[in-house]
Amino acid sequence: MASARIGIYGLGTMGSALALNMAEKGFDVAVSNREAEWIAPFIEEAGGLADRLYPHENLADFVAALERPRVILFMIPSGAPMDAMLREIDPLLAPGDIVIDGGNADFHDTRRRARELSVSRRYYVGLGVSGGEAGARTGPSMMVGGPLEAWQRIAPILTAIAARHDGSPCVAHLGPDGAGHFVKTVHNGIEYADMQIIAEIYGLLRGGAGLSPPEIGTLFETWNAGPLRSFLVEITAEVLAARDPQTGHPVVDVIKDAAGQKGTGRWTVIEALRLGQSASVIEAAVGA
Incomplete structure (x- = not known):
């Protein structure tokens, strides 16, 4: 064999x-x-x-x-x-x-x-x-x-x-030992911060400027063509443009407004505090 x-x-x-x-x-x-x-x-x-x-x-x-x-x-x-x-x-x-x-x-x-x-x-x-x-x-x-x-x-x-x-x-x-998982933890923590920034921008444009999800999605699509280009910006544009086939409403309005976590964002904040470093945006994402 x-x-x-x-x-x-x-x-x-x-x-x-x-x-x-x-x-x-x-x-x-x-x-x-x-x-x-x-x-x-x-x-x-x-x-x-x-x-x-x-x-x-x-x-x-x-x-x-x-x-x-x-x-x-x-x-x-x-x-x-x-x-x-x-x-x-x-x-x-x-x-x-x-x-x-x-x-x-x-x-x-x-x-x-x-x-x-x-x-x-x-x-x-x-x-x-x-x-x-x-x-x-x-x-x-x-x-x-x-x-x-x-x-x-x-x-x-x-x-x-x-x-x-x-x-x-x-x-x-x-x-050695935990180095790879430490870097992956911080990598994920940075993504937490990115997603928190995206969520706050969406909130300001939706609640403050009165834009619709597709209109905000168009803005993200424009930003993704420049120096802000990233996977998260790209998929945000796609999600905001999507519509629920059953209701015809924007998908973002019919899905549950909640998110879970696996711990890496929280661990990043804990290690930042232990090292005396500021990770306020990541902390905001964990607490959101």
């Missing part, structure tokens, strides 16, 4: 997209998921890439299918689920194996886990992945934190699947 170069556990939006990206770049990938019923449909939808995907419903079989020393990328919720996963997989790991956490984890947790795994001579890598589902599938930006030895082993895979800017791969080893 052939051995896979890397294993991906967690076939949600990001995990499945990364698995397809790696397979497309020529890597054999073992895949598994806690909800085993997700695996077969994923393989079926992979089409021609399925030949490079090795599905396993059982965790032990999944680990056994990997080249030694093993490389396993977990794309599961951060926090308690990751700690539980590490306890479950620990008896199956050997010295030299690399565990990669690709979720939005608190970098303090990443540092703790790295210390715990290092006792048994296993490597723990915190990987920040940016770009959403489309980026994961066609080329994400990645921020790596962990031992240099681990980075040297996984670099060929991550470099191959990364986005490119001016021909250079958008992936870098940023330092």
